[in-house]
Amino acid sequence: MPFLAYGSYRIRYELAGSAGAPTYVLVNGLTQYAELWTAYRDALVARNFRVATFDLLGQGASDKPALFIGQDDQLAALHLLIETLGEGPIFLSGISFGGLIALRYAIEHGHRLAGLVPMSCFAELPPQLYLLGNALRTGLILGGTSYLQDLLLPMNVSDQWLKPVLDDLGAVKRQGWLVNDVYALQNLMESFLDFEPLTPSLAAIGVPTMILNGEFDFLTPRALHETLRVKIPDSSLVIIPRAYHAFTLEKPALTADLLARFAEEVLAGRWRGNKAVWIAPEEAGGELIPFPAGYDHLRAIPIQRVTP
Amino acid sequence: MSALFGPLDPGHRVPPRQQTRVAAFLVSAHGALARQYAFALPARFQSAWQTEMNAQVYREAEIVSLLLRATSWVPDLALGYMAASWEMAWYPAPLEAIPDSSMAMAAGLATLAHAVHAGIRPAALLPVDADADDPFVMALHRIELESSRLLQAQILLLKGPDLLPFRDALSAALERRHSEISRLWDDMLASVGITTVAAE
Numbered sequence: 059m060p061f062l063a064y065g066s067y068r069i070r071y072e073l074a075g076s077a078g079a080p081t082y083v084l085v086n087g088l089t090q091y092a093e094l095w096t097a098y099r100d101a102l103v104a105r106n107f108r109v110a111t112f113d114l115l116g117q118g119a120s121d122k123p124a125l126f127i128g129q130d131d132q133l134a135a136l137h138l139l140i141e142t143l144g145e146g147p148i149f150l151s152g153i154s155f156g157g158l159i160a161l162r163y164a165i166e167h168g169h170r171l172a173g174l175v176p177m178s179c180f181a182e183l184p185p186q187l188y189l190l191g192n193a194l195r196t197g198l199i200l201g202g203t204s205y206l207q208d209l210l211l212p213m214n215v216s217d218q219w220l221k222p223v224l225d226d227l228g229a230v231k232r233q234g235w236l237v238n239d240v241y242a243l244q245n246l247m248e249s250f251l252d253f254e255p256l257t258p259s260l261a262a263i264g265v266p267t268m269i270l271n272g273e274f275d276f277l278t279p280r281a282l283h284e285t286l287r288v289k290i291p292d293s294s295l296v297i298i299p300r301a302y303h304a305f306t307l308e309k310p311a312l313t314a315d316l317l318a319r320f321a322e323e324v325l326a327g328r329w330r331g332n333k334a335v336w337i338a339p340e341e342a343g344g345e346l347i348p349f350p351a352g353y354d355h356l357r358a359i360p361i362q363r364v365t366p
Numbered sequence: 367m368s369a370l371f372g373p374l375d376p377g378h379r380v381p382p383r384q385q386t387r388v389a390a391f392l393v394s395a396h397g398a399l400a401r402q403y404a405f406a407l408p409a410r411f412q413s414a415w416q417t418e419m420n421a422q423v424y425r426e427a428e429i430v431s432l433l434l435r436a437t438s439w440v441p442d443l444a445l446g447y448m449a450a451s452w453e454m455a456w457y458p459a460p461l462e463a464i465p466d467s468s469m470a471m472a473a474g475l476a477t478l479a480h481a482v483h484a485g486i487r488p489a490a491l492l493p494v495d496a497d498a499d500d501p502f503v504m505a506l507h508r509i510e511l512e513s514s515r516l517l518q519a520q521i522l523l524l525k526g527p528d529l530l531p532f533r534d535a536l537s538a539a540l541e542r543r544h545s546e547i548s549r550l551w552d553d554m555l556a557s558v559g560i561t562t563v564a565a566e
Contacts, residue, residue: 124541124544125480125525199518235490239487241480
């Protein structure tokens with residue numbers, strides 16, 4: 059298990075695929091760990107990408123600072139990893155908390171990236187997300203990691219995913235419970251206490267950007283992704299049908315396919331963001347279709363868009 | 367060596383020798399915290415946060431009481447020597463960088479309590495097939511959950527405005543305490559055939 063040194067802390071990372079290939083760097087969400095990207099690693103390596111996964115500080119097998127950890131530290135750790143990857147094209151993707159770190163990286167070090175894929179992501183903490191975040195933190199404090207997982211699971215995945223595992227949720231939660239420590243998760247969550255909205259800086263992201271949002275994601279709903287679409291110049295928004303916040307767990311084949319297609323388009327010089335809105339196919343390999351013209355993609359009912 | 371307790375007995379209980387060592391370690395650590403918090407308690411409270419300190423005393427004592435009754439104890443000759451080394455590690459270590467002696471003492475105690483409450487996860491050693499109705503298993507789950515709640519007092523104090531000017535010294539002392547306690551815990555577990563990821 060290789061590690062990078064960030065000051066006195068160790069960052070656990072894994073590389074797969076050929077050294078000269080374009081690289082995807084994948085950034086975990088809050089309670090995640092690098093092994094959750096295994097299906098992506100396999101799918102992307104098979105499409106001739108190199109894949110870098112790692113555990114953020116405070117997660118998984120990386121060191122867990124006891125008390126003080128900021129999002130700047132996560133950004134620096136990510137920078138350290140990307141610096142080790144050589145000069146080839148780098149595509150950066152992250153989900154939720156990891157998507158936020160990826161956005162910040164693209165704002166500060168965009169020249170180093172060939173493309174960006176924020177997933178289930180946000181640049182601001184509007185009241186609903188702020189209060190949900192606070193409630194999740196309180197849940198963690200009062201009920202431990204297991205209770206936080208109980209709160210997150212129904213937000214993260216669909217009934218179809220949950221139903222077959224409902225009688226054995228302990229097994230589903232066990233690895234996440236084992237590798238996550240309450241104090242370390244709390245430190246990660248409390249790194250939002252001094253959070254400043256990224257919205258004013260999003261225009262600085264000059265790289266091709268594909269924004270992925272689950273159709274039914276009510277933790278980070280469409281409006282939060284709309285901010286990214288409107289502010290990031292060369293972006294498009296892709297809605298993943300029937301998906302919730304953690305669609306990377308529920309639909310790995312489809313999501314990995316979308317990541318690969320995006321990077322292939324960029325590398326071939328065919329990518330045009332155009333701030334377009336797309337609907338992803340149900341299965342990997344299917345066609346993306348444009349969101350119907352004239353209808354409002356921010357609504358859950360088919361209302362025609364009102365032009366200001 | 368295994369990363370978990372075991373092999374479990376036919377009733378899916380943790381072997382008594384492992385129970386004895388782990389419980390002895392936890393009794394020693396939480397007992398030390400109970401004693402030190404009890405000594406730090408003033409006879410009459412001046413501040414609201416001292417009510418939390420009062421709660422810490424009794425919750426730590428409850429953990430000790432729980433382990434004394436829920437553990438299948440067996441004679442263990444090595445415990446005398448091991449317990450002596452543990453007790454030395456809990457010895458109060460006021461933070462020298464803080465000029466106010468009572469605050470230095472409180473911060474030192476908080477670093478020890480943080481390391482014990484945050485860094486020691488006894489329930490994470492239980493295999494999935496451990497009998498959930500066994501008192502020792504239940505006790506470990508309870509201690510782990512209670513520790514994460516007790517930890518909040520240490521986090522509030524250590525991240526609070528009173529100690530902000532000493533953040534670097536505090537951070538270094540806390541990381542030292544974590545390493546020290548984690549090493550003792552790993553060594554004790556290794557002595558009963560359990561290896562943790564950190565110790566690998």
